[in-house]
Amino acid sequence: MKMHFxxxxxxxxxxxxxxxxAFLTPLSPALLQSDLSxxxxxxxxxxxxxxxxxxxxxxxxxxxxINDSTLSFPCTIEEVIDHSHLRARVTLPQEIHSxxxxxxLNNDVDGTVFLESPLKVDGFSLNSQLQPMxxxxxxxxxxxxxxxxxxxxxxxxxxxxxxxxxxWFTMFFLMIMSLVQSVKVLLKGxxxxxxxxxxxxxxxxxxxxxxxxxxAAVGMVFCILGLVTGSVWARFTWxxxxxxxxxxxxxxxxxxxxxxxxxxxxxxxxxxxxWKLSAIYNIFACILMFVLLMVLPRFTxxxxxxxxxxxxxxxxxxxxxxxxxxxxxxxxxxxxGYWMYHIRLRILKIEQEHENLLV
Amino acid sequence: MAVSLFTEIxxxxxxxxxxxxxxxxxxxxxxxxxxxxxxxxxxxxxKIADGxxxxxxxxxxxxxxxxNAMHKALDSAQQPQLLHLYTLARPSAVIVSRCxxxxxxxxxxxxxxxxxxxxxxxDAVLAKMDWGQLITGLLLGSTGLGITLTFVASLxxxxxxxxxxxxxxxxPLVIPLLITIVKFTRLxxxxxxxxxxxxxxxxxxxxxxxxxVLAYLLFPxxxxx
Numbered sequence: 001m002k003m004h005f006x007x008x009x010x011x012x013x014x015x016x017x018x019x020x021x022a023f024l025t026p027l028s029p030a031l032l033q034s035d036l037s038x039x040x041x042x043x044x045x046x047x048x049x050x051x052x053x054x055x056x057x058x059x060x061x062x063x064x065x066i067n068d069s070t071l072s073f074p075c076t077i078e079e080v081i082d083h084s085h086l087r088a089r090v091t092l093p094q095e096i097h098s099x100x101x102x103x104x105l106n107n108d109v110d111g112t113v114f115l116e117s118p119l120k121v122d123g124f125s126l127n128s129q130l131q132p133m134x135x136x137x138x139x140x141x142x143x144x145x146x147x148x149x150x151x152x153x154x155x156x157x158x159x160x161x162x163x164x165x166x167x168w169f170t171m172f173f174l175m176i177m178s179l180v181q182s183v184k185v186l187l188k189g190x191x192x193x194x195x196x197x198x199x200x201x202x203x204x205x206x207x208x209x210x211x212x213x214x215x216a217a218v219g220m221v222f223c224i225l226g227l228v229t230g231s232v233w234a235r236f237t238w239x240x241x242x243x244x245x246x247x248x249x250x251x252x253x254x255x256x257x258x259x260x261x262x263x264x265x266x267x268x269x270x271x272x273x274x275w276k277l278s279a280i281y282n283i284f285a286c287i288l289m290f291v292l293l294m295v296l297p298r299f300t301x302x303x304x305x306x307x308x309x310x311x312x313x314x315x316x317x318x319x320x321x322x323x324x325x326x327x328x329x330x331x332x333x334x335x336x337g338y339w340m341y342h343i344r345l346r347i348l349k350i351e352q353e354h355e356n357l358l359v
Numbered sequence: 360m361a362v363s364l365f366t367e368i369x370x371x372x373x374x375x376x377x378x379x380x381x382x383x384x385x386x387x388x389x390x391x392x393x394x395x396x397x398x399x400x401x402x403x404x405x406k407i408a409d410g411x412x413x414x415x416x417x418x419x420x421x422x423x424x425x426x427n428a429m430h431k432a433l434d435s436a437q438q439p440q441l442l443h444l445y446t447l448a449r450p451s452a453v454i455v456s457r458c459x460x461x462x463x464x465x466x467x468x469x470x471x472x473x474x475x476x477x478x479x480x481x482d483a484v485l486a487k488m489d490w491g492q493l494i495t496g497l498l499l500g501s502t503g504l505g506i507t508l509t510f511v512a513s514l515x516x517x518x519x520x521x522x523x524x525x526x527x528x529x530x531p532l533v534i535p536l537l538i539t540i541v542k543f544t545r546l547x548x549x550x551x552x553x554x555x556x557x558x559x560x561x562x563x564x565x566x567x568x569x570x571x572v573l574a575y576l577l578f579p580x581x582x583x584x
Contacts, residue, residue, distance in 0.1 A: 186580050249538075257531040264528060268518050277517055280577045284510075284532060287573065291535045291566070299558045300542075 004342075007335050014332030021146060021325050022162040029053040030150035031103055031115035032084075039101070040123040041094045048103065050084040050113065051150065057083065058107030062136065065090050068098040070132040096124045106138040146321045153237055160233045162325055166333035167226035168251075168293070173334050174219035174341065175258075179286040181212035182279035189276055200272065209275040210352075212282055213265060214344045216258055218337055223255050238303055246300040250292035257285045257292075364455075367448050371456035374444070379464075385430070386464075393424050393472055401479040410484045410548035413476070418500065418541050420472055425465045425504045426529060429512040433521040445582060454510070454578035458571060462505030469501045487550030496547055499563040500540035503570060507533055510574040513581055536566050 029052045036046040048063070055061055063075040063086075075088040103115040148158050185208045189200050230248065231241050242248065264281055268274040297304070362370075379386065400416060407413045445453055473493075482488075508529055515524040543559035553560075 186577075190580070253531060253534045256534075260527050260531050264518070264524060267520055267524060273517065276580060277514055280514060280581055281528065283577060284573060287569065288532060288535065291569070295562070295565075296535055296538065299562060 008339055011332055011335035011339055014328045015336065018162055018325055018329040018332055022159050022329070025146060025148060027052050027148045027156055027158070028150045029110040029113050031105060031113050034103060034115065034117055036117070036119060038120040038122060039092060041092050043089060043091045045078070045087065045089045047081070047085060047087050048105070048115075050086075050105075050110075051155075052084075052110075053105075053113065054083050054107070054109040055080045055086045058109045061086065061105060061107045062138070063088050063106075064104045064136050065092075066102045066104055066135075067096050068100045069135070070097045070130065072104075072133055072135055074136075092124075094125060095127045095130060096121075097128060097130050098126060104136065106136070112138045146324050149322070157233055157236045160229060161322065162329040164226060164229040164233055165326070166330045167222050167229060169330050170333045170337040171219045171222040171226060172289075172293075174215045174222065174337050175286050175289055177341070178212045178216040178219060178282060181208045181215065182282040182286075184208040185212060185275050185279040186283075189272070189279075202271065205275050206271075206352075209279070210345060210348050212279065213262075214348060215341050216261060216282065218341045218344060220255065220258050220262075221340070222333075222337055223251065223258070227251055227255070234303075243303065245302040245304060246297040247293065247302060247304050250296055253292050254289045257288055261285055364449060364452055367452035368456045368459070371448060371452055372460060375456065375460040389424065389428055389468060390471060392427055393420065393468060394475065396420050396423065397472065397475045397479055404480075407480045407484060410488075411545050413480065413484050414544035414548050415541055417469075417472065417476055418537060418544065421465075421469050421500065422504065422533065422537065424468050424472065425501075425508055426526065428461065428464050428468060429508050429525060433512050433516050433525060450579040450582050451575055453582060454513070454574050455571075457513070458506045458509045458574060461509045462502040465505045465508075466498055466501035469497050473497060485548060488548045489550050489553075492547035492553065492556060493544065495560070496540060496543045496563070499560075499567060500536070500543075503536045503540070503563065503567045504533060506567065506570040506574055507536065510570070510578070513578065517581065536563075536570075539563055539566065 029050060031053070032049045032051045034046050034048045036044060061077055061080065063077060065073045065075060067073070073090050073092060075090040077086055077088045079087045081087065099119075099121045101117050101119045101121075103117060104112060105115075106112045151158060185205055188208065189205045227248075230251070234243060234245075234248075235241050261278060261281055265274060265278045268277060397420060400420065404412075404416070407416065511529040511532060512521070512525060515521045515528055518524055539559055539562045543556060543563060546556045546559065
């Protein structure tokens with residue numbers, strides 16, 4: 001058998017690149033909260049909490065309280081406590097534009113960060129005809145080629161995007177490979193017309209059957225990995241290891257379908273029969289996988305991004321920087337799946353040859 | 360072969376019906392199975408307070424009855440006789456007639472099951488139900504189960520360990536159908552309009568078509584041994 005080194009090297013490089021950037025890139029800085037809950041006209045002192053920010057490392061921190069994108073009130077920073085905490089003071093007038101307030105902070109390290117604050121507004125007179133003030137203008141920080149967007153709730157777990165999603169792509173890739181081989185088994189294993197006496201050539205069919213079985217087996221491994229990474233992610237974002245979501249239950253159903261495929265394979269002794277029957281079942285299984293994972297979730301409400309009003313991941317990723325890791329991760333894992341398949345196939349061949357020698 | 364596919368299917372259906380009529384005890388056994396399952400449900404549930412449980416239970420019993428209805432397709436004792444018959448007919452006619460036959464059988468059983476449900480559990484939770492939708496769902500669900508299970512039964516029967524493998528191979532394959540039909544039934548019981556149940560109806564139709572197309576395409580590889 002020819003050795004293919006190229007794709008293995010590519011796979012290793014891609015996955016190392018993904019591992020380094022996915023784990024070492026810090027999350028983009030963001031403002032988490034302020035201890036200001038209720039505001040009236042007059043002076044307020046408050047503490048602002050940031051995430052991954054560098055309040056103490058920056059040369060200047062400019063902080064504003066913005067009212068409905070029309071009024072801006074500069075805050076005086078009294079004390080920078082540490083990299084993520086600072087105390088500031090702001091004076092508010094009697095008349096404001098609306099009840100919507102947001103903090104905007106700019107410094108030379110973090111760039112500009114926002115916090116839309118659900119403040120309880122009391123004692124102001126609302127006037128929507130107020131003359132708009134000039135908004136503070138900040139210089140845009142130079143964007144690095146890759147950064148993780150800060151998302152509430154998801155937070156650091158966004159790194160899982162690079163592991164969880166490629167698992168499913170790889171599973172689909174392997175299961176489709178398995179389907180193609182199963183179709184070949186059926187086509188090559190066909191007898192000519194009614195001449196039942198003509199035996200099919202086992203050496204023509206067995207390699208395809210081996211490939212179908214091995215790629216489905218490796219696909220099952222990626223299905224398990226996808227379920228596990230998904231379950232961990234669900235624990236930290238949805239608060240539970242397992243929940244009623246069509247994609248979760250669909251994935252488990254796919255796992256059961258393919259488990260049945262292997263039970264079917266193992267329960268048939270006669271080889272020719274085994275090839276044919278398992279190929280037929282595999283075609284059913286693969287089409288069912290598409291129904292369960294691609295069709296059914298579209299018609300059911302669920303928790304995954306892009307469903308039931310949840311934004312899809314492409315919407316978080318405004319500057320497409322997530323893709324610079326996500327695409328290499330997908331390709332890398334598909335190559336890894338193919339690599340695993342390759343090794344398993346060679347092991348199976350050696351085992352079969354070994355058995356032939358014994359007989 | 361001068362006989363058209365259509366005629367072949369009709370003749371094979373007639374043959375299935377005759378053999379069924381000759382062995383009336385088979386169908387009676389299925390009805391008794393259904394009756395005792397529902398009686399056990401009645402004794403253990405006592406009453407069903409919500410439509411969701413009602414619909415789910417209807418389909419769970421429907422599923423198990425359908426698996427039992429496959430005994431004929433699994434019976435390898437009559438295989439030599441069938442082999443002779445099938446050398447006379449096209450495989451596509453064989454699978455289509457078998458699918459139609461089992462779909463009809465399961466539909467009849469599910470209608471019986473519906474009557475027994477009404478008898479045991481009453482129709483208190485069904486006040487808002489859209490009967491048209493329920494009957495449509497019952498028929499489409501039965502045909503879907505019939506087609507898929509007929510195919511799985513022919514596959515399992517070839518392994519020589521039919522009854523054991525039937526459940527293992529069949530249950531995963533009917534999951535999508537079952538999810539859809541249970542949801543369709545729940546919405547029908549809640550009395551939503553046809554339009555808001557349209558997705559489920561469309562999915563049911565698609566799953567039915569998918570099952571019959573796959574069975575039609577793959578059966579020729581399966582039957583001749």
